[in-house]
Amino acid sequence: MSNTSQCRVCGGSVDEFFDFGRQPLSDAFLPLDADFEKEFFFRLAVGLCQECTMVQLMEEVPRDRMFHEEYPYVSSGSAYMREHFEGLAKRLLSTELTAEDPFVVELGCNDGVMLKAMAEAGVRHLGVEPSGGVADLAAAKGVRVRKSFFEESAAREIEAEDGRADVIYAANTLCHIPYMQSILAGVRALLKPTGVFVFEDPYLGDIVERSSFDQIYDEHFFFFTARSVQRMAELNGLELVDVERLTVHGGEVRYTLAPAGRRTPSDAVAELLRTERENKLAELATLQGFGASVLKIREDLVALLTRLREEGRTVVGYGATAKSATVTNLCGITPELVSFVCDTTPAKQGRLTPGTHIPVRTPEDFSATYPDYALLFAWNHAEEIMAKEQAFREAGGRWILYVPDVRIV
Numbered sequence: 328m329s330n331t332s333q334c335r336v337c338g339g340s341v342d343e344f345f346d347f348g349r350q351p352l353s354d355a356f357l358p359l360d361a362d363f364e365k366e367f368f369f370r371l372a373v374g375l376c377q378e379c380t381m382v383q384l385m386e387e388v389p390r391d392r393m394f395h396e397e398y399p400y401v402s403s404g405s406a407y408m409r410e411h412f413e414g415l416a417k418r419l420l421s422t423e424l425t426a427e428d429p430f431v432v433e434l435g436c437n438d439g440v441m442l443k444a445m446a447e448a449g450v451r452h453l454g455v456e457p458s459g460g461v462a463d464l465a466a467a468k469g470v471r472v473r474k475s476f477f478e479e480s481a482a483r484e485i486e487a488e489d490g491r492a493d494v495i496y497a498a499n500t501l502c503h504i505p506y507m508q509s510i511l512a513g514v515r516a517l518l519k520p521t522g523v524f525v526f527e528d529p530y531l532g533d534i535v536e537r538s539s540f541d542q543i544y545d546e547h548f549f550f551f552t553a554r555s556v557q558r559m560a561e562l563n564g565l566e567l568v569d570v571e572r573l574t575v576h577g578g579e580v581r582y583t584l585a586p587a588g589r590r591t592p593s594d595a596v597a598e599l600l601r602t603e604r605e606n607k608l609a610e611l612a613t614l615q616g617f618g619a620s621v622l623k624i625r626e627d628l629v630a631l632l633t634r635l636r637e638e639g640r641t642v643v644g645y646g647a648t649a650k651s652a653t654v655t656n657l658c659g660i661t662p663e664l665v666s667f668v669c670d671t672t673p674a675k676q677g678r679l680t681p682g683t684h685i686p687v688r689t690p691e692d693f694s695a696t697y698p699d700y701a702l703l704f705a706w707n708h709a710e711e712i713m714a715k716e717q718a719f720r721e722a723g724g725r726w727i728l729y730v731p732d733v734r735i736v
Contacts, residue, residue, distance in 0.1 A: 332374065332385050335505050335548070336559050339378025342611055343385055345618035347371040351681035352388065353544040353652035358678060359686075366682070371653070373543055373550070379558040380609040382531055382550040384543075387505045390457075390476065407711050409440055411575050412498070416444035419494055423523055424450055429493045432485065432517065434477045434510075434526075435500030439465025446470050453485060460674075478506065482513030491519040499576065502528040502549045511563035515586070524565065524584040531555075532608055533578025537731040538620040540657075541650035541704075542577060551580065552608055553599040560584050569593045577707040577730070620731075625658050627733035632664040632702075641698040642727070644668030645712065646705025647675045647687045654704065654729065655683040662686065665702055669693035697722045706730050 330343035350371035357366065372385040424431060429450055436442050436454025438461045445452040446469045454472040456462040462472045475481050495514055504510055514524045529542045531550040543550070557567040568590040569583035580599070607613045635642055644651065647670035654660065660683055667686040670676065675687045693701070697719050703709060703726050713726065726736045 330372075330374070330385075334376040334379060334381060335383060335387075336381045336507055336555070337376065337379040337562060339376045341374040341376045341383060341385065343372050343374040344611055344614040345373050345621065347373075347540075347543065347653060347657050350545065350656050351652060353546060353649035353681060355681045356647065356675045356678035356687060357681065357684065361679065363684070368682070369545065371543065371545065375609070375611055375614055376555075379555055379562075380552065381555040381559065382552075382614070383505075384545075384548050387548065388545045390504075405708055405711065407708065408575065411573075412441040413444050415496075416441050416448075419496070419525075420445075420448055420450065423494045426493060430489060430491070431494045431496065432492045434495065434497040435503070436465055436470065436472065437461050439468045439470035439472070441496070441498070442470045443468045451489070453489060455481065455485075477513060478509040479512040479516060482517040486517050491522065492517050493519055493522045495522070495524045497524075497526040499528060499579075501526045502551060503546050505548045507549070507559065508563070511559070511565065514584075515564055518586065520586050520589060522585070523568075523590075525581060526584075527573060527575075527579050527581040529576060530572070530578050530580040532580075532603060532606065535606075535608065535613065535617045537577065538617065538624060539577050539730045540617075540621040540624070541648075541653045541730070544650055544653045546649060551582070552603055553580070553582075553596060554603050554609055556582050556584075557596070557600070561587075566590070567592065567596055570595050570599045572599075575707070621657075624729055624733055628654075628727075628729050629658050629660075629664075631727065631733055631735075632660065635700060636664055640700060641666065642700045642702055643693060643698045644685065645693070645701045645703050645716075645726075646670060646708070647672070647680060648704045651704035652681045652683075655680060655685065659683075660685070666698075667692065668704065694718065697724050699723070700725050700727050700735070702727045702729075 332341045334341050349368045351368055370386055374385050375382050431452045433442055433454045436456045442452050442454050454465055454470055455477045457476045462474045465472045531552045534542050553570050560567050565584040566587045568585045571581040573579040642665050644665045647668045662685050667688045669688050669690050676689050678687050
């Protein structure tokens with residue numbers, strides 16, 4: 328496999344800067360009797376486009392392998408995230424959705440946590456969600472859902488049926504989609520000339536600064552910056568008019584795009600572009616330095632887990648997250664080092680983690696006999712989890728974190 332490929336945004340050359348090796352599908356939790364020989368693996372490597380500076384995966388995983396009827400991630404699982412989406416809905420209702428009969432479309436609406444607020448406000452809305460199981464959860468909340476992938480053809484069908492949208496919104500969705508030209512052509516076809524396309528995704532600046540390498544997995548194809556999003560917008564008749572830093576999911580940016588020339592970009596855009604230049608975020612050397620940090624974390628985490636096992640300590644994982652697949656497979660963490668992972672998602676319980684085959688159990692299994700240590704895979708919800716698991720700490724339990732470095736707290 329060559330270490331250059333063609334950019335999925337501008338067609339330029341992409342230079343590889345880190346290879347995570349052979350990785351499974353991050354959300355493909357296996358039944359106990361699975362045939363491990365048939366498990367799907369791919370090469371997870373990441374590169375930088377020389378032209379538009381978009382950071383992206385070197386290889387694409389077929390979308391129907393990742394997003395399907397049994398897709399297990401549910402946005403409403405975290406109280407913090409519910410508040411986040413409800414807060415955004417309120418803001419959009421008071422700013423962008425004040426005209427007569429406004430219409431909002433959400434790409435990848437998941438279980439409808441944001442659109443439920445729109446439905447309750449009586450606003451015309453549509454969620455476009457390819458993962459059937461979570462789409463059904465949204466529909467059960469009174470959210471209108473179309474079960475499909477969003478692309479130009481789908482956008483034209485929606486426009487013919489519902490008219491144009493005042494707001495198109497996507498959270499933790501756009502970075503999942505390699506076929507960006509079709510998405511943005513669809514946005515242009517569906518958006519009113521006065522409308523906005525608002526999306527929020529993990530921010531490359533935070534990933535590099537915090538060495539949060541587990542944000543890189545099969546479902547995250549692109550890693551956005553203000554500079555790369557600005558260029559991507561320009562190539563597609565749109566303009567980056569606002570950015571907002573968010574603390575959710577370990578650091579994200581909310582980008583606002585509008586049809587070119589329709590709005591004046593905010594000062595925040597110029598400010599974030601300046602910060603990215605100062606931090607040399609679009610330079611290969613910076614990203615290779617990030618790769619060196621990843622290797623150091625791997626070395627330290629494996630050494631710690633191996634030492635704890637040799638001392639006879641018990642370690643379990645907390646949060647069978649999609650991103651934990653990157654950590655466990657890069658580090659070779661098997662049930663010998665981490666006996667099980669506890670998770671609140673029923674669809675994952677009683678199954679095995681992708682690639683490393685660690686059993687996933689319920690939170691009750693965690694509290695029945697507390698382990699000595701818990702390796703926190705869901706570190707982006709650390710505050711919420713640690714507050715909830717106070718009894719673990721009182722029983723003498725300690726947390727192991729690995730972002731931005733390996734430490735026991």
